[in-house]
Each structure stands twice: as structure tokens, then as C-alpha cells.
Amino acid sequence: MKRFIVFLVLFLLNHSVSQAEASCPISDFTQLSGGINVIKPNCVIDTKSLMERRSGFAKGVYGGYSSGKVYVVTNLEDSGAGTLRDALENGSSWIVFGVSGTISLERRLDVPSDVTVDGRGASIRLQNYGLYISQSENVIVTNIIIENGVADSRDAIGINNSNVIWVDHTTLRNFPDGLLDITRAHRNKTRVTASWNRFENHNKTMLIGLHKDTAESDRDIYVTLHHNYFAGTGQRHPRLSQGYVHMYNNVLLWRYLGAQSYDNGRLLMEANFLSTLDPSNLKATSYELNNSSIPSGYIRAPMSGVNSNVIVGNEEIVVLENGFVNIPSYHYAIDEPSKCIYYKVTLNAGHHWDAKSSLTDALKRPAIPNSPLNCVTYQK
Numbered sequence: 001m002k003r004f005i006v007f008l009v010l011f012l013l014n015h016s017v018s019q020a021e022a023s024c025p026i027s028d029f030t031q032l033s034g035g036i037n038v039i040k041p042n043c044v045i046d047t048k049s050l051m052e053r054r055s056g057f058a059k060g061v062y063g064g065y066s067s068g069k070v071y072v073v074t075n076l077e078d079s080g081a082g083t084l085r086d087a088l089e090n091g092s093s094w095i096v097f098g099v100s101g102t103i104s105l106e107r108r109l110d111v112p113s114d115v116t117v118d119g120r121g122a123s124i125r126l127q128n129y130g131l132y133i134s135q136s137e138n139v140i141v142t143n144i145i146i147e148n149g150v151a152d153s154r155d156a157i158g159i160n161n162s163n164v165i166w167v168d169h170t171t172l173r174n175f176p177d178g179l180l181d182i183t184r185a186h187r188n189k190t191r192v193t194a195s196w197n198r199f200e201n202h203n204k205t206m207l208i209g210l211h212k213d214t215a216e217s218d219r220d221i222y223v224t225l226h227h228n229y230f231a232g233t234g235q236r237h238p239r240l241s242q243g244y245v246h247m248y249n250n251v252l253l254w255r256y257l258g259a260q261s262y263d264n265g266r267l268l269m270e271a272n273f274l275s276t277l278d279p280s281n282l283k284a285t286s287y288e289l290n291n292s293s294i295p296s297g298y299i300r301a302p303m304s305g306v307n308s309n310v311i312v313g314n315e316e317i318v319v320l321e322n323g324f325v326n327i328p329s330y331h332y333a334i335d336e337p338s339k340c341i342y343y344k345v346t347l348n349a350g351h352h353w354d355a356k357s358s359l360t361d362a363l364k365r366p367a368i369p370n371s372p373l374n375c376v377t378y379q380k
Contacts, residue, residue, distance in 0.1 A: 047094065050118070050142065050168075056193035056224025056246070058166045059330060063116030063140035064094035072098045078106045084117075084126075085109055097122035105129040108153065111139055119143035120352065130156040130175065133165060137186070142168040145351045149175035159192060160184050167194045171350035173201040178236070181207040185220040185243075193224040198350025203234035203256075209241035211263050211294055218242040219264070224328070225250055227335075229349035232277055240265035240297060246328050247272055248307070249335050251345045258284040261297030268300050268325040270307040271337040273345075274317055284311075284319045300325035306378050310337040336376040344375065 047065060054061060064070075071093040075082035084103060087095045092114035100123040108129040111117070113136045125145040130153060133139055139162070146156040156172040156179045159165055163186035172179040179199050182192055199205050209218035221243030228250045230237045235257040238245060242263050248270040252258050255277050261267040267285075274284040287297045301309050301319050311317045335341040 050120070050140075053168070053195075054166065054193075055195060055332060056226065056330065057191035057222045057328070058164050058193035058224070060191075061138055061140055061164045061166045061193075063138060063166075064092055064114055065116065067092040067094065067114055069093040071095045074098045076101045076103050078104065088112060088115065088117075091115075094118060096120075097124050100124065102127055108132045110134065111136055111141075113137045113139065116140040117142070117144065123351075129153045130158070132158045132160070133162045134158070134160040135186075136162045136165075137188075138164050140166045140168070141170060142166075143170070143351050145171040146175075147171070147173045149177075151176055153177075155179065155181045157181075158183075159190070161186050161190075163188050163190050165190075165192045167192070167197060169196045169350065169352060171198045171200070173199070175202065177204070178207050179205050179233075182221060182223060183207065183210050183218065184215050185209075185217040189220040189222060190243075191222050193226075194228060195224075195226050196345075196349050197228045198231055199228065199233050200231040201233075204239075205230060205233040205236045206238035207236060208238045208245055209243040209263075209265060211241050213293075216242075222328075224332075226332075227345050227349060229346050230254065231346075236260065240267050244268075244325075244328075246270075246332075248332070249337070249341060249345065251275075251342065251349075252284070253277060254281070256281050257286060259299070260286045261299050262287065262289055263294050263297060265297035266325045267297065268327065269309055270302065271334045271341075272301075272309045273312050273337060273342055274309055274319065275312040276314060276317060279314060279316075282314065282317050284309075284317050285321070287320060287322050296322065298323040298325055306336060307334055308337065310342075312342070331379070334378045336378065338375065340375040 071087040073084050073087055077083050079085045088109055088111055091112055094116045096118050102125040105128045109131050111131050111133045120143045127148045128150050130146045154177040156175045159182040161184045179202050208223055209221050219242040223245045225247045226249050230252045232253050234255045237252050237259050239260040242265055244266045246268045251273045253275045285299050285301055287299050299321050301321050
């Protein structure tokens with residue numbers, strides 16, 4: 001019966017969204033507050049197309065889909081009726097934006113369970129502070145820009161003690177700590193997927209898991225990273241401790257160091273593009289620290305076959321492996337690492353409007369050697 005009720009709610013919500021796409025009669029939706037001065041007539045974009053792209057460890061996420069509520073953000077202030085903060089404080093819902101612009105936050109935004117923050121169809125920038133997803137489950141964040149954190153803001157997106165989280169098509173840049181940090185495993189394990197994101201103008205990009213002496217449970221963190229563009233960031237692509245990370249079809253363009261796995265972390269890298277901006281920093285992978293109290297991690301990064309990683313721009317780049325890492329149990333599809341997918345990722349990762357700015361860094365991006373122009377996908 002419970003499954004039937006969830007199915008019915010999903011069907012009704014998707015049907016309502018389909019009707020809304022034509023004229024967006026906002027009165028058809030349950031609104032918690034706000035909903036005035038909506039500029040765009042198509043204020044809700046098709047949910048089905050987003051849900052069909054779910055993948056990886058967070059494939060089961062549905063966000064605010066089952067809540068039956070759509071909150072239309074109409075106010076770009078930090079707080080008050082119609083703001084993003086008000087939407088999040090009112091609990092489970094599918095949050096969309098009836099306005100475009102910059103939200104200058106005065107403190108971080110806490111994201112509860114069963115929420116979708118859906119920036120598709122708008123241009124939304126969060127600045128000063130970011131999103132904090134703590135002790136939450138079932139969250140989707142897609143198509144927003146988070147940038148320019150102030151000194152006490154920490155991470156652009158922090159995921160702590162949470163489960164079933166999907167971060168998709170965001171642009172994250174310039175924060176004092178991390179851009180996307182995932183730590184302290186949830187009691188039911190932590191499962192996260194980060195797909196088609198753009199990380200830039202930053203040093204310590206992504207931390208996944210803490211060392212065992214700080215958070216022993218972080219061995220139960222499971223993360224999928226696919227089709228992300230690390231656009232000249234410094235290091236931590238990611239830095240993994242204890243948990244498990246599956247990376248495929250990402251573009252890693254680093255300044256200091258590529259991917260890192262320590263403290264018995266398990267890192268599987270398939271069909272990624274590996275390049276450095278600094279010819280003196282050639283390590284694509286690292287699994288040892290100069291610290292006898294922290295053991296090595298494990299890295300599997302094939303350099304041949306259909307899932308081979310590809311070195312771009314500098315043939316002296318070093319890819320270190322030290323053990324077998326199992327493939328994940330979920331179904332996934334790898335794009336052959338060709339010129340086609342390389343440019344597809346670098347041009348399309350990030351917020352769907354902001355991704356166009358990647359054209360401006362074409363001179364920084366190493367040219368890929370001759371390879372097939374057609375994108376070929378392999379099912380796993």
C-alpha cells in the first residue's frame with residue numbers, strides 16, 4: 001500500500017508539472033508562501049527528464065518529488081517570504097525559481113530531507129555562503145552557481161551525516177575550505193552522486209571521508225563522480241579517506257595533484273581525462289602520505305581497454321595504481337574517452353547557462369590527441 005501511495009503521488013505530481021509547462025497556472029500547486037511576481041510563464045520544467053538521469057550510488061533519490069508540493073522562489077533576498085531560505089525552512093518540496101539573479105546570503109542555507117533545489121530555466125547564483133546538507137536524506141541540487149564564499153563560510157556544498165544525495169550541473173568556485181565535501185557517514189551509509197558539475201578557481205576541491213581516528217564510520221561513504229570538469233583546480237580531485245569512490249568520464253585538469261586515496265580508501269577511475277597545468281606537478285594519482293600513522297589507500301586506474309584513462313597534453317604524467325578495487329554493483333554506462341566526450345564534458349558541465357563560460361578557457365584547456373569524433377557508450 002505504501003508503495004502504491006508513493007507511486008500515485010509521483011504520477012500526480014508529474015502530471016501536474018506537464019500541465020504547468022504550457023501555462024504554469026501557479027494556483028494548481030500547493031505553495032507554502034511567496035509565488036508572486038513570477039516572471040517566466042514556464043516556471044516548472046519537466047521533472048521526468050531530470051529523474052531519468054539519476055545514476056550511481058544515489059540513483060534511488062527522488063528529492064521533493066513525492067511531497068506533492070512545489071515552492072516557487074520569487075524573492076532574491078536572504079530571507080523572508082518567497083526566498084530560497086523560506087522554501088528550505090518550510091520542509092519537503094520541489095523548489096523552482098520564478099526569478100533569476102544573485103542571492104547574497106548572510107549565513108549558510110541548511111537543506112532538509114526530501115527536497116529538490118531545481119535551478120533549471122533560471123540563472124541563480126548564491127554568494128557569500130553555500131548549502132549545508134546535514135542529517136538529511138533524499139536531496140537533489142541541480143543547476144545553480146555557488147561562488148565567492150566569505151571567510152567563515154567553509155564549503156560551497158557540505159554533505160555531513162546524510163544519505164542519498166545528488167548534486168548535478170552545479171558550478172562551484174572560490175570558497176575558503178572545500179567546494180564539495182562529503183564526511184561523517186550516515187547511520188544507513190552515505191550514498192552520493194555528483195554528475196556534470198564544474199569546479200574552478202579553487203585549491204582544495206573535494207574531500208570525501210575523514211581519517212579513521214576522526215570518523216571511523218566514514219568507511220561507509222560511497223560516492224559516484226561522473227562527467228565532472230575539474231577546471232584548473234589545485235588538488236583533491238577528490239581526496240578520499242576510508243570510503244569508496246567510482247570516477248568515470250571526468251576531466252581532471254589540476255595545478256598541484258590529481259586524485260588521492262588514503263587510509264584504506266578505495267578509488268576506481270575509469271575513462272577519465274588526466275592533465276596538468278603545471279609541468280612540475282605530474283602526479284595524476286597518489287595513495288601514500290608522509291605520515292606513518294595513516295595507511296595507504298587503494299587506486300585502480302586502467303590505462304588500456306575500453307575503460308582506459310587518457311593522458312592529455314603531457315605524456316610524462318604519472319598514474320599510480322596499487323591494488324584491485326571492485327567495480328560497483330549498480331548498472332552504469334561509460335562513454336569511450338574520445339575527443340567527443342572530452343569536449344562534451346568541458347563545454348557542458350556546470351550550470352546550464354554558466355557552462356558557456358568554459359569557452360573562454362579554451363586556450364588553457366590542453367588539446368586532446370586525434371581520436372574518434374563520435375561518442376561511443378559501453379554498458380557495464
